[in-house]
Amino acid sequence: MEAKEDLLVVDRLKTQFFTYGGVVEALDEVSFEIEKGEIFGLVGESGCGKSVTATSILGLVSKPGRVISGRILLDGEDLLRKSEREMNSIRGSRIAMIFQDPTSSLNPLFRIGYQVAEPYIHHQRRAKRKALSDATGILAKTGLPDADEKARNYPHELSGGMRQRAMIAMSLTCEPDLLIADEPTTNLDVTIGRQILDLVKDLQREFGASVLWITHDMAVVAQMCDRVGVMYAGSIVEKTDVRTLFRNAKHPYTERLLRAIPSAATSSDRLEEIPGSVPRLIHPPTGCRFHPRCDYAAPVCSETKPLEREVDPGHWVACHRFSGPKDGT
Amino acid sequence: MTTALFECRNLTKFFPIRNLFRETARVHAVEDVNLTIPEGGTVGLVGESGCGKTTLARTILLLIEPTSGQVLFRGEDMVTRTKRQLRQFRRETAIVFQDPYSSLDPRMLIADVVGEPLVIHRVAFGEDRDDAVLALLERVGLKAEHMYRYPHEFSGGQRQRLAIARALAADPKFILLDEATSALDVSVQAKILNMLNGLKADLGLTYMFISHDLSVVRHLSDHIGVMYLGRMVEYGTREQVFDAPTHPYTRGLLAAAPSLDPDDRDRAREVVLQGEVPSAVEPPSGCRFHPRCPVCKAQCDSERPALVDVGDGHLVACFPA
Numbered sequence: 004m005e006a007k008e009d010l011l012v013v014d015r016l017k018t019q020f021f022t023y024g025g026v027v028e029a030l031d032e033v034s035f036e037i038e039k040g041e042i043f044g045l046v047g048e049s050g051c052g053k054s055v056t057a058t059s060i061l062g063l064v065s066k067p068g069r070v071i072s073g074r075i076l077l078d079g080e081d082l083l084r085k086s087e088r089e090m091n092s093i094r095g096s097r098i099a100m101i102f103q104d105p106t107s108s109l110n111p112l113f114r115i116g117y118q119v120a121e122p123y124i125h126h127q128r129r130a131k132r133k134a135l136s137d138a139t140g141i142l143a144k145t146g147l148p149d150a151d152e153k154a155r156n157y158p159h160e161l162s163g164g165m166r167q168r169a170m171i172a173m174s175l176t177c178e179p180d181l182l183i184a185d186e187p188t189t190n191l192d193v194t195i196g197r198q199i200l201d202l203v204k205d206l207q208r209e210f211g212a213s214v215l216w217i218t219h220d221m222a223v224v225a226q227m228c229d230r231v232g233v234m235y236a237g238s239i240v241e242k243t244d245v246r247t248l249f250r251n252a253k254h255p256y257t258e259r260l261l262r263a264i265p266s267a268a269t270s271s272d273r274l275e276e277i278p279g280s281v282p283r284l285i286h287p288p289t290g291c292r293f294h295p296r297c298d299y300a301a302p303v304c305s306e307t308k309p310l311e312r313e314v315d316p317g318h319w320v321a322c323h324r325f326s327g328p329k330d331g332t
Numbered sequence: 333m334t335t336a337l338f339e340c341r342n343l344t345k346f347f348p349i350r351n352l353f354r355e356t357a358r359v360h361a362v363e364d365v366n367l368t369i370p371e372g373g374t375v376g377l378v379g380e381s382g383c384g385k386t387t388l389a390r391t392i393l394l395l396i397e398p399t400s401g402q403v404l405f406r407g408e409d410m411v412t413r414t415k416r417q418l419r420q421f422r423r424e425t426a427i428v429f430q431d432p433y434s435s436l437d438p439r440m441l442i443a444d445v446v447g448e449p450l451v452i453h454r455v456a457f458g459e460d461r462d463d464a465v466l467a468l469l470e471r472v473g474l475k476a477e478h479m480y481r482y483p484h485e486f487s488g489g490q491r492q493r494l495a496i497a498r499a500l501a502a503d504p505k506f507i508l509l510d511e512a513t514s515a516l517d518v519s520v521q522a523k524i525l526n527m528l529n530g531l532k533a534d535l536g537l538t539y540m541f542i543s544h545d546l547s548v549v550r551h552l553s554d555h556i557g558v559m560y561l562g563r564m565v566e567y568g569t570r571e572q573v574f575d576a577p578t579h580p581y582t583r584g585l586l587a588a589a590p591s592l593d594p595d596d597r598d599r600a601r602e603v604v605l606q607g608e609v610p611s612a613v614e615p616p617s618g619c620r621f622h623p624r625c626p627v628c629k630a631q632c633d634s635e636r637p638a639l640v641d642v643g644d645g646h647l648v649a650c651f652p653a
Contacts, residue, residue: 048517048519049488192380193544193585193588194380194584194585194604197588197590197605198604219517222589222590222591222592225590225591225592225593225596246594246595249594259519260518265548265552266592267574274522274525274526274551276522277519281517281519
């Protein structure tokens with residue numbers, strides 16, 4: 004894996020939240036790497052730790068939470084060892100983020116143009132007038148119609164799709180090496196969502212950035228990502244390229260998740276269910292966190308956490324079925 | 333063909349926009365919609381935000397009074413109904429809303445939430461009511477121990493089960509599912525969809541299912557209506573609409589939905605609809621879709637295409653090429 008250049012390496016990242024109810028083990032040794040110029044998808048259901056992974060990378064885990072251990076290497080530099088000041092200069096310039104809800108992540112009191120220009124002013128120390136005209140330029144690049152006029156509008160004057168375009172413009176201002184997109188199309192209508200997907204793909208090709216794409220939607224993964232990590236209850240259970248994931252998923256959770264999605268093939272039939280529900284992460288199940296819901300659970304599954312194994316080149320699965328010698332145990 | 337449970341004729345709903353003194357404009361939420369819901373069927377409504385699907389559904393349930401047009405329930409016009417008719421109508425119809433966090437009163441016990449329709453419709457009181465609530469909870473996969481808890485103690489999927497139990501309480505014939513599974517995770521959604529299909533078969537229910545998620549609508553519905561800016565642009569069976577979409581908007585919508593096959597990536601690119609849905613206050617003239625339509629013709633901006641049968645009850649509102 005080292006031959007291709009990795010932009011971001013997340014190594015055994017462990018983040019926990021110290022709440023009154025107990026310690027929430029939100030991330031349990033999450034490891035993945037993103038190559039230069041690729042779109043890496045992180046997919047899973049609510050509460051599996053996708054967004055905590057993003058906030059951990061950005062150093063924005065909020066109060067009762069803390070990164071306990073692990074390493075986050077951006078171009079070989081460990082972000083967890085950076086001071087707050089150093090992180091401030093990295094966020095927005097080398098790593099940028101697009102959020103799910105553009106309405107609550109834009110400041111209602113400032114004009115769109117100024118908000119997009121802010122990274123130019125703060126990170127690149129451009130003169131304000133120059134920054135504003137550059138901002139209009141990048142807004143136009145994201146396909147915002149009448150960018151000149153829209154730059155002078157306030158967020159409430161724009162539709163959801165236009166606001167998301169403005170968010171994307173903002174994240175691209177400093178040409179980041181890594182773009183983190185947290186469910187950017189979830190609140191948008193189908194046709195607008197599609198426009199945004201195509202836009203991000205085009206801009207990603209143009210700027211050559213790497214993207215960490217966080218979503219719960221398998222179809223979006225299929226359309227967007229090069230490689231994918233499937234998360235369940237704070238761990239990555241399977242990690243592979245997108246085609247392998249959809250053709251030859253190995254982890255029992257991935258398999259069942261894919262079969263639970265309604266599609267043309269399932270019309271009117273019963274959908275396959277996953278028995279039980281997602282565990283709470285205060286006192287999560289021991290061993291493999293999926294074992295209480297798993298069809299193949301063996302005694303070992305409740306005792307030790309399965310390590311990730313490379314079952315095929317580039318295809319990693321964390322399951323005891325694949326960890327021993329191949330005799331079916 | 334089975335009998336029609338609901339029939340809408342030229343149903344129209346405009347919402348006035350007023351200043352202090354008079355009406356200054358109108359939101360054309362639903363315009364001239366004809367729709368038949370067969371008894372025992374599931375009609376799916378799809379379309380983007382603001383296309384009028386929720387307004388249409390709520391007008392059918394008389395939660396919103398129509399501006400004009402008729403709603404026939406078992407052949408009787410419900411717009412000009414008596415109080416008595418309305419009471420019976422309310423008993424036979426129910427809704428499950430999208431957001432199970434805001435549709436359950438946080439200060440009511442589950443027994444009261446689910447049992448309220450029974451009391452309102454004077455079906456059961458006291459211990460009878462509790463027995464009925466227990467039966468309802470079991471029906472949706474919950475247990476007796478859940479009866480005396482509050483909504484905040486439940487997960488999203490469980491809350492949606494509670495909302496369904498409440499909808500079933502007064503033994504309705506028709507349930508409106510307004511984005512009922514949209515807020516749920518895939519694995520939870522699968523369970524709820526299976527349950528809904530099971531309930532329909534067991535109790536002989538009729539559903540109207542609203543969703544922006546095309547694959548869910550396809551899974552659950554046997555007839556599908558596609559709406560755009562207040563008008564029905566295409567209506568037909570699931571196969572007609574999904575396998576042979578005819579209206580350019582339906583085609584664009586289906587192509588825009590991400591597919592589960594990674595090899596489909598660049599296939600959809602050519603037909604992606606550009607632009608956004610225009611305002612319903614001043615909708616485009618003629619065919620409402622013409623400003624975004626890839627095959628717009630000269631007559632499209634002046635004449636309004638009627639919803640015509642293109643074969644086997646497949647209705648499309650578009651001028652033939």
